[in-house]
Amino acid sequence: MxxxxxxxxxxxxxxxxxxxxxxxxxxxMARRFSARLHLLTVIRDVEAIWxxxxxxxxxxxxxxxxxxxxxELIRRxxxxxxxxxxxxxxxxxxxDEILSAVEETGADLVVIGSHRPAMKDYLLGxxxxxxxxxxxxxxxxxxx
Numbered sequence: 590m591x592x593x594x595x596x597x598x599x600x601x602x603x604x605x606x607x608x609x610x611x612x613x614x615x616x617x618m619a620r621r622f623s624a625r626l627h628l629l630t631v632i633r634d635v636e637a638i639w640x641x642x643x644x645x646x647x648x649x650x651x652x653x654x655x656x657x658x659x660x661e662l663i664r665r666x667x668x669x670x671x672x673x674x675x676x677x678x679x680x681x682x683x684x685d686e687i688l689s690a691v692e693e694t695g696a697d698l699v700v701i702g703s704h705r706p707a708m709k710d711y712l713l714g715x716x717x718x719x720x721x722x723x724x725x726x727x728x729x730x731x732x733x
Contacts, residue, residue, distance in 0.1 A: 593622045593727075597696035598673075599629045599687045599720070602658055607702040609666075610731035615700040616668050618729070626673040627694045628659050631686040633679070652677045684719040691724055699728045 598615030600608040612628070619626040632651065655677045663669055674694070678686040691699055703717035721728045 593618060593624045593698045595625050595627065595694055595696045596622075596698045596700060597627045597629055597687075597691055597694055598700040599631070599690075599702075600659070600662075601702060602630050602655060604702075606733055608662070610733045611700045611702040611729075612662060612666060612668075614729060614731040616666065616671060616673075618698060618700065619671055619673075624698075625694075626668075626671050627676055627690070627696065628663070628673045629676040629678065629687065629690050630655055630659060631678045631680065631683045633681065633683060648679070684716040684723070687716070687720050688723055691726060697726045699724055699726060700731055701728060703730050703732055 596615050596619050598611045600612055602608060615626055615628070618624065632655065656675050659675045659677075663671075663673060663675075676690055676694075678690060680686040687699065687701070690696070699720060701717050701720055703715060717730050721730065
């Protein structure tokens with residue numbers, strides 16, 4: 590098995606059930622390899638615009654909220670000792686933002702969750718499958 594130095598766990602905070610598996614798998618791998626853990630969540634621009642209507646103070650409010658939710662997950666699952674980096678991104682394409690974060694962090698392993706695909710996912714491809722196809726590093730798909 591390869592040694593990993595930088596792990597990126599991509600978490601979908603919209604689905605608590607699907608973010609637990611990649612969070613815990615990423616933490617386990619980070620501990621096993623004494624690797625740096627980066628936790629990423631991506632909000633699509635459409636969702637950001639919708640949330641901004643509810644929070645007219647600006648995008649920073651949405652980012653701060655998502656950062657606090659990631660911090661809460663870190664505490665709840667006893668991962669404070671890993672001191673993970675918290676990354677919140679926004680863009681039109683979730684998988685593009687994940688791939689960009691892989692490059693920026695120098696991640697040599699991406700841990701991503703995946704839900705059971707619906708028929709539309711077979712035709713269009715899920716974010717997880719696109720990351721698997723296009724990442725320049727190993728990808729672990731963690732399911733509940």
